[in-house]
Amino acid sequence: MKRIAIIGGGISGLSAAYTIEQKRQSGTPVEYVLFESSPRLGGVLVTDRVDGCLVEAGPDSFLTEKTWAADLCGKIGLGDQLIGSNDSERKTYIVVNGKLVVMPDGLMFMVPTKIMPTVFSPLFSVRTKLRMAAEWFHPPRKGSEDETVAQMVERHYGSEMVDLLADPLLSGVYGGEASELSVRAVLPRFADMESKHGSLGRAMLGLRKEARRKMGATTKVPARPLFSSLKDGMQQMVTALAARLDGRALKTSAPVQSVIRQDNGWTVCAGYKTDHFDAVIIATPAHAASDVLQSADENLSRDLGEIKYSSSVTVTLGYDEKVRRSIPPGFGFLVPRSAGHRMLAATFVHNKFPHRAPENRALVRCFLGGARDEQILESSEKEILGIVRAELRQIVGIAFDAEPLFASVYKWKSAMAQYSVGHLERLQRIESLSRKLPGLALAGNGYYGIGVPDCVRSGAEAAGKILTEMAMWSAAEPSGKPSSSL
Numbered sequence: 001m002k003r004i005a006i007i008g009g010g011i012s013g014l015s016a017a018y019t020i021e022q023k024r025q026s027g028t029p030v031e032y033v034l035f036e037s038s039p040r041l042g043g044v045l046v047t048d049r050v051d052g053c054l055v056e057a058g059p060d061s062f063l064t065e066k067t068w069a070a071d072l073c074g075k076i077g078l079g080d081q082l083i084g085s086n087d088s089e090r091k092t093y094i095v096v097n098g099k100l101v102v103m104p105d106g107l108m109f110m111v112p113t114k115i116m117p118t119v120f121s122p123l124f125s126v127r128t129k130l131r132m133a134a135e136w137f138h139p140p141r142k143g144s145e146d147e148t149v150a151q152m153v154e155r156h157y158g159s160e161m162v163d164l165l166a167d168p169l170l171s172g173v174y175g176g177e178a179s180e181l182s183v184r185a186v187l188p189r190f191a192d193m194e195s196k197h198g199s200l201g202r203a204m205l206g207l208r209k210e211a212r213r214k215m216g217a218t219t220k221v222p223a224r225p226l227f228s229s230l231k232d233g234m235q236q237m238v239t240a241l242a243a244r245l246d247g248r249a250l251k252t253s254a255p256v257q258s259v260i261r262q263d264n265g266w267t268v269c270a271g272y273k274t275d276h277f278d279a280v281i282i283a284t285p286a287h288a289a290s291d292v293l294q295s296a297d298e299n300l301s302r303d304l305g306e307i308k309y310s311s312s313v314t315v316t317l318g319y320d321e322k323v324r325r326s327i328p329p330g331f332g333f334l335v336p337r338s339a340g341h342r343m344l345a346a347t348f349v350h351n352k353f354p355h356r357a358p359e360n361r362a363l364v365r366c367f368l369g370g371a372r373d374e375q376i377l378e379s380s381e382k383e384i385l386g387i388v389r390a391e392l393r394q395i396v397g398i399a400f401d402a403e404p405l406f407a408s409v410y411k412w413k414s415a416m417a418q419y420s421v422g423h424l425e426r427l428q429r430i431e432s433l434s435r436k437l438p439g440l441a442l443a444g445n446g447y448y449g450i451g452v453p454d455c456v457r458s459g460a461e462a463a464g465k466i467l468t469e470m471a472m473w474s475a476a477e478p479s480g481k482p483s484s485s486l
């Protein structure tokens with residue numbers, strides 16, 4: 001019987017455990033123990049119910065385009081529980097001069113693909129609009145060295161685009177800054193387009209035309225929603241996964257201090273107990289992986305520790321019908337740094353998804369923190385609520401003078417990985433160092449994608465890598481095949 005330890009019970013670790021459990025149930029002589037330091041499974045996937053509303057503390061959805069999360073939901077019996085975002089309501093605002101200005105139609109990230117909405121948008125200055133027109137003739141980039149997203153966006157569209165769009169969009173996804181994040185790690189498609197076509201606008205339009213041509217050639221398929229979630233919230237995934245795992249193998253309140261390579265396997269030290277395994281999957285944030293691997297390999301531990309993380313705070317406020325009527329249509333707004341607020345973004349949850357709030361409730365979720373405001377973690381919940389309420393009043397309007405019916409504040413310390421310039425080179429070093437440690441696999445949001453679907457994939461791939469090393473994985477298996485050697 002082969003034994004595998006999984007460290008970390010977030011969605012990455014649970015996805016790894018599910019892959020191994022499937023093998024175990026099909027009669028393969030393998031077992032696993034999952035160690036989770038906190039008293040509950042799921043990591044940052046936490047859903048609460050308050051006053052008839054569904055409150056997401058961490059992620060509220062995932063990108064539909066990345067199918068790994070939805071595929072896993074299908075396998076664990078949640079296929080009929082998947083819901084899509086209300087895309088007919090899709091509209092995002094940017095805070096400019098204290099007002100909400102709608103993002104023009106046709107913007108793909110920050111690349112304009114429709115001329116008229118951009119020309120008439122009050123969001124951009126004439127100077128930026130002229131830059132957008134000139135961008136059409138941008139030459140391909142020579143050289144392939146990494147750079148920040150801000151450097152790339154500025155070269156194409158100027159600094160206003162970095163401030164109004166690139167920076168706030170990256171704050172929303174990574175809790176990071178355009179002037180720090182690596183374009184090759186965060187926007188690899190854009191780096192590729194630039195080197196092949198020069199102009200991002202022309203390249204994007206070409207892709208859209210190609211997609212439309214393909215869609216026209218096939219039978220009419222309704223457009224998929226941009227975001228997917230679950231009727232009962234993201235935690236539904238955690239509950240369903242845990243129910244399909246071997247209950248005896250799930251150890252909560254079990255922090256792992258170290259893993260040491262010993263006797264052709266791995267000794268895992270958790271509290272006062274040690275246990276021996278043939279392999280270990282570390283599915284924690286990279287900084288925690290760095291700590292547990294310190295005795296196993298100092299160099300690997302150092303490289304893992306260099307992957308930066310940022311912290312964030314989410315605040316969900318529930319309001320009555322009157323406030324709901326005063327909230328504009330759309331998914332919410334992004335706050336550029338130049339607006340001078342502490343809030344990074346807010347989602348009008350009742351507009352974005354069905355099944356989140358009754359008709360007589362408004363649900364507004366606000367984001368704070370990120371790489372440039374770690375101090376927010378030191379503020380009390382009362383102080384954070386004060387900030388959020390004052391800023392909502394300034395940005396969305398007077399109706400926010402009203403006392404919220406409820407407010408939930410969640411703090412996430414060092415939970416969002418920052419893929420800074422040189423990230424891909426660092427991953428190459430990590431891969432080559434881990435190759436020297438048989439029976440070790442890494443999974444989680446610190447490596448090849450921060451979103452829930454990428455974490456699901458990384459867990460399945462880590463399990464696939466270990467099972468392959470144990471000659472328990474056939475090349476023909478449909479999922480969980482390792483596509484990178486991490």
Ligand SMILES: Cc1cc2nc3c(=O)[nH]c(=O)nc-3n(C[C@H](O)[C@H](O)[C@H](O)COP(=O)(O)OP(=O)(O)OC[C@H]3O[C@@H](n4cnc5c(N)ncnc54)[C@H](O)[C@@H]3O)c2cc1C
Binds near residue numbers: 043045255416
């Ligand atoms: C506020 C917020 C909003 C987000 N929104 C979205 C979104 O809308 N859509 C999206 O796709 N993604 C979103 N993300 C990103 C995504 O949710 C995460 O990247 C992903 O869930 C991380 O999963 P994970 O299992 O890799 O890590 P985690 O969820 O961090 O889980 C790691 C687990 O390891 C445990 N652990 C750590 N050290 C040890 C140890 N030594 N021993 C044992 N256990 C240990 C931790 O307790 C934790 O439970 C969001 C993230 C945050 C924080």
